[in-house]
Amino acid sequence: MSQDLLPPARADRPRVQDLAEAVLAGGDTEDLLQLLVASARTDLAPGDSVLVMPLEPGTWTVEMAEGPSATDLLGQLLDPQSPAFLALAAADNDALEAIGALALDPDAPAPSRALLAVVDAAEHGRGFLAVLRDRDQQHIAFTAADRERLDSLAGLIALTLRGPSLGSGEVDDERSRIARDLHDLAIQELFAVGMELEALTEALSSPGEEPTNSRIRSSVATSVQGVENAVAQIRQIVQSLRRERTEATLTERLRHETGLATAGLGFVPTLRLPTRPAELDSELPGEIAEDVVAVVRECLANAARHAHATAVAVSVSVFSEGVDRVVQVNVSDNGRGIDPTVTRRSGLANMSSRARRHAGWVDAFNLEPGTMISWRVTLPPQ
Numbered sequence: 036m037s038q039d040l041l042p043p044a045r046a047d048r049p050r051v052q053d054l055a056e057a058v059l060a061g062g063d064t065e066d067l068l069q070l071l072v073a074s075a076r077t078d079l080a081p082g083d084s085v086l087v088m089p090l091e092p093g094t095w096t097v098e099m100a101e102g103p104s105a106t107d108l109l110g111q112l113l114d115p116q117s118p119a120f121l122a123l124a125a126a127d128n129d130a131l132e133a134i135g136a137l138a139l140d141p142d143a144p145a146p147s148r149a150l151l152a153v154v155d156a157a158e159h160g161r162g163f164l165a166v167l168r169d170r171d172q173q174h175i176a177f178t179a180a181d182r183e184r185l186d187s188l189a190g191l192i193a194l195t196l197r198g199p200s201l202g203s204g205e206v207d208d209e210r211s212r213i214a215r216d217l218h219d220l221a222i223q224e225l226f227a228v229g230m231e232l233e234a235l236t237e238a239l240s241s242p243g244e245e246p247t248n249s250r251i252r253s254s255v256a257t258s259v260q261g262v263e264n265a266v267a268q269i270r271q272i273v274q275s276l277r278r279e280r281t282e283a284t285l286t287e288r289l290r291h292e293t294g295l296a297t298a299g300l301g302f303v304p305t306l307r308l309p310t311r312p313a314e315l316d317s318e319l320p321g322e323i324a325e326d327v328v329a330v331v332r333e334c335l336a337n338a339a340r341h342a343h344a345t346a347v348a349v350s351v352s353v354f355s356e357g358v359d360r361v362v363q364v365n366v367s368d369n370g371r372g373i374d375p376t377v378t379r380r381s382g383l384a385n386m387s388s389r390a391r392r393h394a395g396w397v398d399a400f401n402l403e404p405g406t407m408i409s410w411r412v413t414l415p416p417q
Contacts, residue, residue, distance in 0.1 A: 058191050063336060065385045067195045073101045075166050075188050079150070079181050082169035086192065087113060089160035090392055091322075095123055098388060102167075110391070119151065123161065150177045152189035156196035164189040228261035285324045286312040292332050293349060299339030304347040318353055319362060323412060326389040327351060327364055330397075330410045333386060334366035337408075342370025344405060353414070360414040367407035373399060386410055 054074060058067055068086065076084035083102030090096040090112070100108040113120045122130040148168040155161050164185060168175065235254040238246040246254075283291070286308055293306045309315050319327065331349055338347050350365040386397045386408070395412030 054188070054191055058195050064195060065333070068099060068192060069101075071188050071192050071195065072099045072164070075164055075185060076101045078184055078188075079166045079177070083108060083167045085165050085167065086154070086162065087119070087165065088154070088156070088162035093124065095120065095162060098162075104167075110388075119163070123163070126161065148175075148177075150181060150185055152182075152185040154189045154192050154196075156193045159196045164192060225261070228258045231258050231261070284312075284316040285319060285327065286316055288324075288328050289331060289349070289351060292328060292335065296335035296339060296347075299336065300344070300347060302345065302347075304335060304338075304349055307348065307350040307352075309352055315351065315353055315362075318360070318414065320415060323362065323393055323414065326392070326412070327362065330364050330386050330389060331366065334364075334408050338366070338368045338370065342368045342406065344368035344370030360417075361411055362414060363409065363411040365407055365409050367402060367405060369402070369405040372401055372404060372406050383408075 054071065057070065072084050072086050083100060083104045085097050085101075085108055086099040087095050088098045095113040097108050097111045097113075100106075102108075113123070118130070149165050151163045151165045153161065153163055166177075166181075166185065231254055235246065235251065238244075238250070289306060289308070293304050297303050331351070335347065335349070338344055347366065347368045351362070353360060353362045355361070383397060383399060390397045390410055390412055393412035393414075395410070397408065397410040400407045400409065
């Protein structure tokens with residue numbers, strides 16, 4: 036359960052600080068998002084809470100919902116004529132947050148009173164977090180404190196969505212490189228400047244034999260040059276940080292994900308790719324490639340947490356089916372299988388949402404022993 040991400044004493048009514056700590060501590064993105072969306076509903080006491088994010092350019096959908104109407108709301112597309120849609124399309128945050136009512140379904144009765152907060156998740160797009168009053172609560176006005184709370188939760192959702200874009204291992208590698216460059220280049224240069232100035236200071240304070248003007252000029256000139264060199268090195272390091280990182284190919288990212296999963300699984304999972312991996316890299320559009328990586332990551336994480344398996348195999352393939360080109364991801368394990376008593380499977384729901392974006396589906400099959408998750412989508416025409 037997502038509440039398990041919080042300290043026990045805060046699980047019932049979590050403070051924003053506790054929620055922030057849970058987000059910064061990392062963890063499953065799906066669980067963190069559900070925790071935050073559920074918190075919006077319980078803290079502000081509306082009927083439902085929803086997270087609306089882009090499905091594709093120019094289209095927004097209810098990605099998550101909590102409350103009595105969650106089943107009906109989940110997956111609904113935002114009405115193109117609604118004020119919320121128009122504000123999102125115009126990237127008008129002020130207009131979006133000023134909306135007093137949200138119509139998710141143009142055929143539905145009068146919409147519940149709503150409060151919205153913008154979620155700006157960088158490359159994941161702009162959407163909003165909303166809490167919706169039941170009809171019998173429409174007379175209750177939201178307060179300034181409610182606005183502040185919802186804004187905080189929306190900010191944490193944006194942070195959660197952005198977080199996985201740079202893994203902790205990559206951050207550690209980047210920090211090590213920066214530290215090494217600073218030490219080997221700029222700091223050594225400044226250390227040499229300090230030694231030169233210290234020697235000059237000692238010469239000036241020694242009785243009887245003062246340094247000549249030429250010696251002083253030479254020392255100062257050397258020190259100035261050293262400082263300039265150090266400044267140049269620091270500027271070079273900063274510029275290297277500003278440059279965009281080279282984009283890894285899809286096959287490289289998939290190998291990276293299976294490598295990272297080794298720590299949680301206790302063994303190296305098998306990765307099967309097409310005979311010519313370059314075709315996989317070139318044929319999949321960026322958005323589908325992102326979803327493929329996310330699905331593999333989710334499956335491996337689920338296997339590590341729940342399967343108790345001794346072997347996991349990941350297969351990614353692209354093939355023709357009639358006039359369509361299809362990409363399929365299969366992740367199988369020899370673990371204990373899916374517990375039939377568990378009806379809420381947030382991981383599968385998340386993968387299903389990713390598949391629906393591209394006219395696809397996801398399913399889980401029982402093996403003897405173990406489980407196979409199969410995820411497939413249709414590629415857009417070339």
